[in-house]
Amino acid sequence: MSFKKVIAGVAAVAALTVSAPFTAQAEENPANECTVNFRVNTYIVASQTSCDATVATAFANVERSVDVPEGKAIDYWTLNGQRVNTGAKIGEPEFKATNVAGVPGATLDAVLKDVAAPAPVKHTVIVSTKGGVIQNGEFAGQSGDVQLTLNEGANLSASLPTLNRLDYVFGGWYYDNGKAVGASDTVTGNVSVFAKWTAAEVDPGMGVTTHTVTVSTKGGVIQNGEFKGQTGDVQLTVGEGEKLSSVLPELKRDGYTFRGWHYTDAVAVGTSTAVGADDVVKGDVAVYATWDLADVDPGASVKTYTLTVSTRGGTIQDGEFKGETGDVQLTVGEGEKLSSVLPQLKRDGFDFHGWHYADATGHGTSTTVGENDVISGDVAVYATWDLSVVDPGASVKTYTLTVSTNGGTI
Numbered sequence: 589m590s591f592k593k594v595i596a597g598v599a600a601v602a603a604l605t606v607s608a609p610f611t612a613q614a615e616e617n618p619a620n621e622c623t624v625n626f627r628v629n630t631y632i633v634a635s636q637t638s639c640d641a642t643v644a645t646a647f648a649n650v651e652r653s654v655d656v657p658e659g660k661a662i663d664y665w666t667l668n669g670q671r672v673n674t675g676a677k678i679g680e681p682e683f684k685a686t687n688v689a690g691v692p693g694a695t696l697d698a699v700l701k702d703v704a705a706p707a708p709v710k711h712t713v714i715v716s717t718k719g720g721v722i723q724n725g726e727f728a729g730q731s732g733d734v735q736l737t738l739n740e741g742a743n744l745s746a747s748l749p750t751l752n753r754l755d756y757v758f759g760g761w762y763y764d765n766g767k768a769v770g771a772s773d774t775v776t777g778n779v780s781v782f783a784k785w786t787a788a789e790v791d792p793g794m795g796v797t798t799h800t801v802t803v804s805t806k807g808g809v810i811q812n813g814e815f816k817g818q819t820g821d822v823q824l825t826v827g828e829g830e831k832l833s834s835v836l837p838e839l840k841r842d843g844y845t846f847r848g849w850h851y852t853d854a855v856a857v858g859t860s861t862a863v864g865a866d867d868v869v870k871g872d873v874a875v876y877a878t879w880d881l882a883d884v885d886p887g888a889s890v891k892t893y894t895l896t897v898s899t900r901g902g903t904i905q906d907g908e909f910k911g912e913t914g915d916v917q918l919t920v921g922e923g924e925k926l927s928s929v930l931p932q933l934k935r936d937g938f939d940f941h942g943w944h945y946a947d948a949t950g951h952g953t954s955t956t957v958g959e960n961d962v963i964s965g966d967v968a969v970y971a972t973w974d975l976s977v978v979d980p981g982a983s984v985k986t987y988t989l990t991v992s993t994n995g996g997t998i
Contacts, residue, residue: 659702
């Protein structure tokens with residue numbers, strides 16, 4: 589016997605090999621309602637609705653109950669082998685004349701067609717090895733940053749490469765926000781991850797050489813790694829022989845385009861101060877970022893100001909004015925942190941004491957340049973110095989400087 593269950597006007601029919609004529613249930617159908625059956629493979633779903641409804645409407649009412657095999661779609665419907673017009677009303681005589689297994693209404697058979705699987709959604713995963721060398725996959729042998737294209741839903745940790753770094757132990761993958769990549773994390777969008785390392789524990793009799801790389805962002809904000817979001821100077825600990833360019837952070841500075849890294853001290857790094865793509869770490873080293881004013885839409889308003897720097901006897905150690913002394917002028921963007929764009933100075937026999945404003949107006953009761961002071965207009969600053977503390981037994985030559993104002997007031 590056929591089993592028929594009616595839920596919210598939708599009848600689901602499980603076709604059995606033995607069935608009995610349908611009698612009482614048919615008599616319960618109101619005169620203005622009709623039933624039509626939809627069969628996909630061997631499973632039948634009955635739709636009871638208004639006799640004025642079309643075949644398409646009747647199927648739409650039960651479509652969610654129809655199980656179409658994966659990779660297939662319904663192409664059209666047939667009745668007794670003839671293609672059905674889905675715009676026809678189910679109250680037409682042709683849909684009442686044929687019954688199946690005692691069920692009222694005609695039974696329409698689905699003709700299926702093959703359908704291509706939807707193209708997977710793809711995302712970009714930027715992988716920063718932080719000095720590690722990739723051991724497998726298409727990027728084997730490479731270091732630094734690489735880009736993977738992964739399908740949405742793919743297991744992220746299983747898709748990341750295996751790394752090796754001399755004298756370091758791999759500490760896992762991390763997102764740019766500092767959260768560890770979980771074993772079950774999946775790809776849901778474009779994302780950046782970086783490798784974390786710890787110095788390897790070695791036999792005390794063995795020497796592991798590491799060096800300090802001091803990085804000066806010169807107004808740039810670090811975009812990745814453990815120092816993400818920081819500006820100014822940071823220090824990295826790296827192994828001897830590592831490629832310098834692969835461990836330096838990515839930077840961003842509003843209104844500027846990154847031009848490259850340069851050595852603070854060019855001694856022993858060749859005739860150019862620029863950091864080369866293949867330069868390796870041989871000892872403690874300091875580098876700084878260089879910037880160009882960005883090309884912008886001529887119609888856009890970009891505010892820049894002049895920063896006048898007076899070294900007061902100090903010699904500039906980095907940047908475009910390296911080696912100069914006296915007064916220099918920098919062009920900086922509004923809102924930039926002042927302390928991050930000022931140069932490093934050196935003066936024999938003196939210790940740098942700090943920067944001060946030449947005009948304290950608008951800077952509070954102190955003329956000292958604060959760590960978080962930002963550029964809001966043209967400004968002038970000067971360096972202050974303290975006489976270095978020396979060994980009392982050492983001979984330090986001092987001289988008297990006589991200044992004649994010739995009528996001027998100091």
